[in-house]
Structures are given as C-alpha cells and as structure tokens.
Amino acid sequence: DSGVTQTPKHLITATGQRVTLRCSPRSGDLSVYWYQQSLDQGLQFLIQYYNGEERAKGNILERFSAQQFPDLHSELNLSSLELGDSALYFCASSAGGRDTQYFGPGTRLTVL
C-alpha cells in the first residue's frame, strides 16, 4: 500500500458524459501528478500540482481539467467523454518535485 488513495476504482459511463476522479496523496506530500495508461499510448503524464498550484502540463486534452484543493486532495475532471478516453488513470504523489513518486491503485475508466 503506497498511501495514495484513489476513488472510484472502476467507472463505466457513456460517450459525451462527464466524470470526476479523486485522489488523496500520502500524508505530508505536497505534489500530485496524474497519468493516463492506455493500450495504444502507454503511460503518459497529464498534469502536476504542487500545494494547490498547477506546476506542469503534459499531454492533457482541453476536455480534461484538474485541481488540487487546500487539503491537498486532487480531482481530475473528464468531460465530453469519447471511446478513446477509456484507460487506467493513475494519481501519484511526492513530497516535492525531485522526490520519488508513489502511485495510487488507479481508476479504471470505461467509456461505452
């Protein structure tokens, strides 16, 4: 158990819908990262937050957005969902930028 929690574990929804994925980092960690794992694109970095502020953006679609709240938990919002958004979404946390990232169990999103 890494200490990073993610909810829900599984999510099944339809195209065009909007979902929210939630992540709670390890106690004391200020940085939260979101990654997407799909069969065709592998593991890709989406976005990073540090103590409530966005720090880095990767290959995140405009339909996706995220935020980190004052209690340091983070949410990833995916809207206008398409079949291709079906993937495993990981949240990771670290104490700071150069520290090791520890991953949560992931949320499996299936878009039908």
Next chain:
Amino acid sequence: AQTVTQSQPEMSVQEAETVTLSCTYDTSESNYYLFWYKQPPSRQMILVIRQEAYKQQNATENRFSVNFQKAAKSFSLKISDSQLGDTAMYFCAFMNHNDYKLSFGAGTTVTVRA
C-alpha cells in the same frame, strides 16, 4: 522531450534464476533521475529502484540492482533469484531534475516460471 526505450517486450525466466531488463534513454541533460517501476497483474504501480544520475554507484534494493551507464545512456535492471511474485510488467522511467514528470518506456513483461 526525453524518450525512454525498452527493447524487450517480453522475457521469461526460471524461478531462482537471474534476468536482466534493458532500458536506454535520450536526453541532453546531465542531471536527472531514473526509476524502475513494477506493475503486477493487480495493476498497481510499485517503485522498484531509483538512481540519481550524479551518483556513480549503482543502486541496489535486495534482489534488484541496476547497471547505470551514463555515457551510454543505459539503465538496465537485474533481478536475481527470481521469485514467482516478480511476475509483472516492468517500466523504466526518466525524470529531469527541473521537470518533475516521469517519462515511461513501453514496458517489459516478465514471467517467472516455476
């Protein structure tokens, strides 16, 4: 952008034997970090080992060790005394010292045979 290449899609090893996974990366930076993560069938991403580029000594964690060749931009993982629980996909990952995202390779599936 940094690229990480794992040239072995699948490897099989007998229990108690040793297996070595290859990883090469491309960067113009001199200060960075390298990682191996393990993803068993449960899909959880588990850190196996971390190496700082400024350290010449190769990192080890119990049965796991790396061979870090900075000039060759190579970072291989050796699993000694393989156990059935080592069956997983192994990802090599790169992180620049001032860009904190992880860039992952495509992964190598390791199967340990009884």
